[in-house]
Amino acid sequence: MSGGTALATHRLAKTYRLGLRMRPVAALADLDLSVDEGSIYGFVGPNGAGKSTTIKILVGLIAPTRGDATIFGHAIRDPEARRMVGFLPENPSFHDFLRPLEVLQLMGRLSGMSGSSLRRRSEEVLELVGLAQARELTVRKFSKGMVQRLGLAQAVMHDPPLLILDEPMSGLDPIGRKDIRDLVFELRRRGKTIFFSTHILGDVEVVCDRVGMLLRGRLVAEGPVGQLLDGSIRAVELRCQALAPDLASALGRGAARSATTPDGHTFVFRDVAEANAAAGEVLRGGGRVVALQPIRETLEESFVRLARAEAGQGTGT
Helix, strand or coil: CCCCEEEEEEEEEEEEEECCCCEEEEEEEEEEEEEECCCEEEEECCCCCCHHHHHHHHCCCCCCCEEEEEECCEECCCHHHHHCEEEECCCCCCCCCCCHHHHHHHHHHHCCCCHHHHHHHHHHHHHHCCCHHHCCCCHHHCCHHHHHHHHHHHHHCCCCCEEEEECCCCCCCHHHHHHHHHHHHHHHHCCCEEEEEECCHHHHHHHCCEEEEEECCEEEEEEEHHHHCCCCEEEEEEEEECCCHHHHHHHHHHCCEEEEECCEEEEEECCHHHHHHHHHHHHHCCCEEEEEEEEECCHHHHHHHHHHHHHHHHHCC
């Protein structure tokens, strides 16, 4: 990272007027955040939290009600800010009859590229996102994961320093999500700053440097992933082998949950004391302790905790 700020918002807000009475509904309220250059920033929250509204403001699709934002120091209204952004919408869509190179060359021309540099860049990007083998297929024959890859390809086509991705892993199977995660890591390795929204918190824990949690249009927590977790031990997992059947059965009755696999037995206990006592029984019974490890709060559990706290404040409880 270079230490600069790629993206910043200051009291960014959006209020919609709905119905015949033009009732005001706040989709986003006083959003303040800062994204370091060269980092991966996860913008998380449930559907309807205001994530897509924020992104639409940042890329110029809608105007904020108040507040402002900058991209590498340029106001988002500045055309220069637009040139510094590559955008992947939540549901990218391309002409069914086009082949991937044709899509990329069209997007390149819209970005002011032409000639041999356009053709060379199209080939480079197609290789980068892993679609080189699909160059002769039309988009109508693409899987959901391939369309997402093509969406990422068009976002990086003009080589912008900032990528804004709206739910890039939504609707993908585990393999497809891993492929997109790997692409995100590769783009960061190449110096890109990546800001992406998602409601799949497991992906954020694996990928992101920092996280912002949005609930009902408000940023309720922000910081490094580890800082947002309370650090408490939720349970302790004991994995062991060579257990006598009667001992395995007894331990299973005392555990919060248990599982048997060809590799041995796994027991989850509510606290450290229970797990230590069980490990002692395993050793005394002639078994082998393979692992004894705490299970700490996940980002999903942290989000639920913060959401409940926010709901309690909102209802006066």
